[in-house]
Amino acid sequence: MAVREDTDTANTVTDAALRPFLGFNLRRAWNVIHADLAATLEPLGLRMITFSALTVIGDNPGLSQAQLASALAVERPNLVAVTEELTKRDLISRDRVPSDRRTYALRLTTAGARLLAQATEAVQAHERALYAGLSDADKARLRTLLGKIESTGTERS
Amino acid sequence: MAVREDTDTANTVTDAALRPFLGFNLRRAWNVIHADLAATLEPLGLRMITFSALTVIGDNPGLSQAQLASALAVERPNLVAVTEELTKRDLISRDRVPSDRRTYALRLTTAGARLLAQATEAVQAHERALYAGLSDADKARLRTLLGKIESTGTERS
DNA sequence: CAAGATAGATACAACTCATAACGATTACGC
DNA sequence: GCGTAATCGTTATGAGTTGTATCTATCTTG
Numbered sequence: 001m002a003v004r005e006d007t008d009t010a011n012t013v014t015d016a017a018l019r020p021f022l023g024f025n026l027r028r029a030w031n032v033i034h035a036d037l038a039a040t041l042e043p044l045g046l047r048m049i050t051f052s053a054l055t056v057i058g059d060n061p062g063l064s065q066a067q068l069a070s071a072l073a074v075e076r077p078n079l080v081a082v083t084e085e086l087t088k089r090d091l092i093s094r095d096r097v098p099s100d101r102r103t104y105a106l107r108l109t110t111a112g113a114r115l116l117a118q119a120t121e122a123v124q125a126h127e128r129a130l131y132a133g134l135s136d137a138d139k140a141r142l143r144t145l146l147g148k149i150e151s152t153g154t155e156r157s
Numbered sequence: 158m159a160v161r162e163d164t165d166t167a168n169t170v171t172d173a174a175l176r177p178f179l180g181f182n183l184r185r186a187w188n189v190i191h192a193d194l195a196a197t198l199e200p201l202g203l204r205m206i207t208f209s210a211l212t213v214i215g216d217n218p219g220l221s222q223a224q225l226a227s228a229l230a231v232e233r234p235n236l237v238a239v240t241e242e243l244t245k246r247d248l249i250s251r252d253r254v255p256s257d258r259r260t261y262a263l264r265l266t267t268a269g270a271r272l273l274a275q276a277t278e279a280v281q282a283h284e285r286a287l288y289a290g291l292s293d294a295d296k297a298r299l300r301t302l303l304g305k306i307e308s309t310g311t312e313r314s
Numbered sequence: 315c316a317a318g319a320t321a322g323a324t325a326c327a328a329c330t331c332a333t334a335a336c337g338a339t340t341a342c343g344c
Numbered sequence: 345g346c347g348t349a350a351t352c353g354t355t356a357t358g359a360g361t362t363g364t365a366t367c368t369a370t371c372t373t374g
Contacts, residue, residue: 013213013217013220013224013225013227013228014217014228015213015228015229015230016216017212017213017215017216017217018209018212018213021280021284022284022288022296022299022300023190023191023194023280023284023287024209025299025300025303025304025307026183026186026187026190026299026303027187027190027191028230028303028307029183029303029304029306029307029310030183030184030187031230032306032307032309032310032311033180033183033184033306033310034180034184035310036310036313037180047360049361052175052181055174055175056170056172056174056175058174059173059174060170060171060174063170064321064322065321065322066320066321066322067170068170070170071170071171071172072172073172073185073188074361074362074363075362075363075364076321076322076323077322077323077324077325077362077363077364078361078362078363079322080322080323080324083322100320100321100370100371101321101369101370101371102320102321102322102369102370102371103320103321103322103370104321104322123178123180127178127179127180129309129313130180130306130309130310130313131179131306131309132309133305133306133308133309134302134305134306138302139179141298141302142179142182142183142299142302143179143182145291145295145298145299146182146183146185146186147182147186148290148291149186149189149190149287149288149290149291150182150185150186150189151290152189152286152287152288152289152290153186153189153190153192153193153287154189156193156286156287204329206330221352221353222352222353223351223352223353231330231331231332232331232332232333233352233353233354234331234332234333234353234354234355234356235330235331235332236353237353237354237355240353257339257340257351257352258338258339258340258352259338259339259340259351259352259353260339260351260352260353261352261353
């Protein structure tokens with residue numbers, strides 16, 4: 001074990017020892033993205049989970065809350081507050097399905113579709129700004145690499 | 158606005174609408190890494206924050222809690238419980254500094270250094286397994302791209 | 315028809331992370 | 345020097361996220 005000199009207050013303390021870990025770099029990048037994304041959505045009254053929910057509902061009109069939960073990779077109870085909030089704000093409708101009276105069919109309202117369009121544009125602008133240093137090829141490569149990690153990890157668990 | 162057919166229960170509901178967003182892919186990858194990393198550290202009685210703290214303390218012996226907080230990018234109050242836990246488990250020592258009696262000098266104990274060595278090896282094994290699909294060049298590229306995002310974001314805020 | 319599975323909801327707990335404020339101590343401007 | 349401001353560690357507190365267990369209503373299946 002190498003002996004290290006004490007770092008007095010003048011010395012700068014860094015996270016250099018953690019940088020070799022790829023996971024650490026990914027976490028830091030995610031922190032940055034998350035903060036910027038939250039700031040982007042906040043003026044629209046949305047959080048990440050509500051924006052994601054609107055997006056998936058818009059892409060899959062009529063789906064149930066359980067299907068939404070599965071698509072968003074969260075547990076069912078965590079969606080109750082989300083759909084309740086979106087319903088109260090008249091951004092989505094929750095209609096009982098005659099063929100299965102346990103489930104609700106979720107759909108965007110006109111206002112919901114309008115807000116989603118706005119939010120999507122805002123998020124796209126956020127991504128353009130945040131990934132300005134990356135070429136299109138870079139972004140494609142990043143997407144590929146992240147996908148590989150995700151699939152390796154989900155196989156492992 | 159394109160009209161979409163209702164997705165009945167037979168249709169599979171996916172997150173396809175969110176995949177174009179790079180941030181979404183990054184979050185999913187982070188989720189996978191985080192779960193695997195937590196499972197790796199759990200048998201050693203460590204969490205991500207305690208592992209990170211031990212690593213930074215090992216790399217910067219004698220540093221203060223405020224310096225540690227800065228390196229870990231968390232607020233000072235959040236470290237109190239961490240240093241308390243590590244001290245109680247005799248993994249670090251907290252010595253008063255004569256020149257500044259407000260601060261503590263944090264150092265690994267022998268047991269702390271031993272556990273950190275074990276944990277570091279476990280985390281390296283976790284990374285080797287999780288990033289098995291990536292070549293060394295891939296990993297280097299990923300690190301570079303993540304670094305660009307991180308620096309763009311921190312400039313922006 | 316009875317037994318089990320599923321949808322949504324409720325209650326609850328754990329964890330993470332931030333802010334505000336306080337006593338003790340140190341640094342700094344005048 | 346001396347008083348004001350800043351810093352360190354700490355406590356209290358709150359917001360936000362996510363999971364598990366459990367309940368009722370409803371549907372499915374043997």
